Amino acid sequence: MNALLDQLRAIVGATHVLTHDDPATDLSAWENDWRQRARGCALAVVRPGNTGEVSEVVKACAAAGASIVPQGGNTGLVVGSVPDDSGTQVVLSLTRMNRVRAIDGANLTMTVDAGCVLQALQEAAEQAGFLFPLSLAAEGSCTIGGNLATNAGGTQVVRYGNARDLCLGLEVVTAQGEVWHGLTGLRKDNTGYDLRDLFVGSEGTLGVITAATMKLYPLPAAQLTAWAAVPSLESAVALLGLAHQHLGAGLTGFEVMGQFALSLVAKHFPQQRVPLWEDTPYCVLLENSDSESEEHARAQFERLLETAFENGVVSDAVVAESLQQAHALWHIRESIPLAQAEEGLNIKHDISIPVSRIPAFCAETDALLEREIPGVRLVNFGHLGDGNLHYNVQAPADGDPKAFLREQEARVNTLVFDAVARFDGSISAEHGVGSLKADKLPHYKDPVALALMRSIKQALDPQNLLNPGRVLPR
């Protein structure tokens, strides 16, 4: 392994190969899982500065039989980007590769290194007069390479799709260290199999994404946010249908939040002043992005909410009067996970269900959990516009959260995932599989799909060098 380390130093420079040999070097930023669910131990953290170096690093590791864990901002939620504890894996950190290579306004594209931080890309796009719509909680730390490797979702998916949908081309280093030059800015290219989408969402198990060409959009002339109290989840779904009809593609956000989730924000962050939550089981946050004007956006919102009142699907609503108010509303939504953490350890889920079946799913699964675990508290919120719920389970108010997690997590997961399966849903909507859910796939994934995935992994990475044990169980 020393020979490999010497090779790696020769490729990227000694300062960019970090190991435990130097006691002054702290590798925890690369070895610790974001949610502190796992702590690995790497042979080395290697930080290449360009695609050629990535290629050489992969070739050296392949020759030495050392497995590689590609890593961006290391903000993933499924233990997919930290090394295992064997001390033999090489963490391939892409963060030094953070150049915006090109912005092509007339083509509405931006070509960027994999290590660019998402927020930096949003800003670069805006400076050039465009919108890069991918947006999620970790945007200040996560990288676009990681976003693509995990097909990140976020808050604008209802209009702009997942990371996958925003990507036109990729540059990828294969498991053999070859470079696929696929950085096309084309909206149409039917010359063979869709390799791009195969690498997107493969969580670093099929290749290392080193750069991408992403779609840009015109900046909206105005963006308005509304907050509505709805009498039921059924009403929330009906409101979504009305919003699609009235706003068309202007609907860029549609989030649902259960009363208990909002009560936690009100309790732990009282300065946030959560509106309308006390007398309603659910609130909805809507965002309308308008290509015309704020006045027009407001008129559209008013018409939508009027119709919704008349139909009885909304009981009360406010429209933000300023950008500051809009941010405050979004901040409430984004504070739910933090408020949950303040309340104590809890069991998190990231599930999706066909939108039409979400009310029945929640009614059935809420009842099931309450029956099985008396006093259990459900923190239900998420991207209803995409059918994606963070259906989280908090310990009973009088219970010991640590004991609850230890004793109930596996059981709760099984109850929830089995319910998801009955409703034709997914046990991982936007977070991916990583290590955390790899052992669940054989149970919940179609066996033919799983066999196809194994064939593809075997074909592209026969040595099983790239992020082994992630996505597909070892």
Place this chain on the structure above:
Amino acid sequence: MNALLDQLRAIVGATHVLTHDDPATDLSAWENDWRQRARGCALAVVRPGNTGEVSEVVKACAAAGASIVPQGGNTGLVVGSVPDDSGTQVVLSLTRMNRVRAIDGANLTMTVDAGCVLQALQEAAEQAGFLFPLSLAAEGSCTIGGNLATNAGGTQVVRYGNARDLCLGLEVVTAQGEVWHGLTGLRKDNTGYDLRDLFVGSEGTLGVITAATMKLYPLPAAQLTAWAAVPSLESAVALLGLAHQHLGAGLTGFEVMGQFALSLVAKHFPQQRVPLWEDTPYCVLLENSDSESEEHARAQFERLLETAFENGVVSDAVVAESLQQAHALWHIRESIPLAQAEEGLNIKHDISIPVSRIPAFCAETDALLEREIPGVRLVNFGHLGDGNLHYNVQAPADGDPKAFLREQEARVNTLVFDAVARFDGSISAEHGVGSLKADKLPHYKDPVALALMRSIKQALDPQNLLNPGRVLPR
């Protein structure tokens, strides 16, 4: 082979296995290429009635070593869905499988058999109060299975994307005859590799698509069409940028048409009354779909065109006053290929170029062709909003079209494709590869991409049973 035929008859019923043994049976509808570029000879045309039968047919063919040519409406343009002339291939026609399995309005999805005709799906969606936006010239005959297998494009891609972008889930019979049950209606599902997009666009070489879950959209409240004369291709690109800005996602169509292309429509279909073409090198057709009202759509169009006039990127324009007028304008655009055929044989291309580089590409390539083939006439039109040109080459006015095609086609293709490569474009934007361009891929496709494609084909179809010789050269 007789044993195989007996097996196939046992699976789908004797009436659904068509062979040349019966002299009264005419197989030309399945054996003849849509553009009459090839005529094959099948061992049999097999018409299964459900997915189980498809699975059994594939298993029987695999056991017998008979290769399979999956076929939908057989309207493809690259010789991808007809059998070769060996008399040994089984044409697997999906057209009997034409059921709309389910429409889920609240989830905005529709689950349909692969053999459904595209236009029937547009109508089924509209009857349910929704828009299914895939739209292309062959919509009265092509099937959704074929649309997906070839990742069809069409006229609404600028807003709704290609067939790939409209698809959420698939049911696929693998090369081993297994059924992958992947008919999810989920907008987010990160549980493993993106098999859906691997099968979409693989032209029947990796699996047989038997059903799909497709996205629906709200019906627009109004749809308006405008026709603008632009002083140059640069202006057309500038107008596209303005249209994105002003109309946002309302921009659902942006077609460009060169003067010579329009002159052919005016000449061969004088009753169509082509507007504004005589004094301008290019015309543009724009479509604005509005979620609000016709009045609003018209006001938006007026503002856009006013700005465009002021900026000098539009010299004249009309906005259709009625749906009938709008259809007439679209009809002119769609008549270009027919007018070209009236004018005589010609060399067709389906290329894409980054939008920003289209003016330079055309200037350079027009000049190159005119230098190399004096008197050559360029029929340039296409979906400029997607960077997709049908850059067709017509024989000189005084030449013999047949001789021109015979003598010049290979050379013209090379000139055009080499130019496309210089401009980072694609030699097949929306039509696919089929047999027609399979031998071009090794020259124009990134070698690493090609090697990855071969690995995947080998992994999924090691017997090379499914549509052999298509996409990847034999």
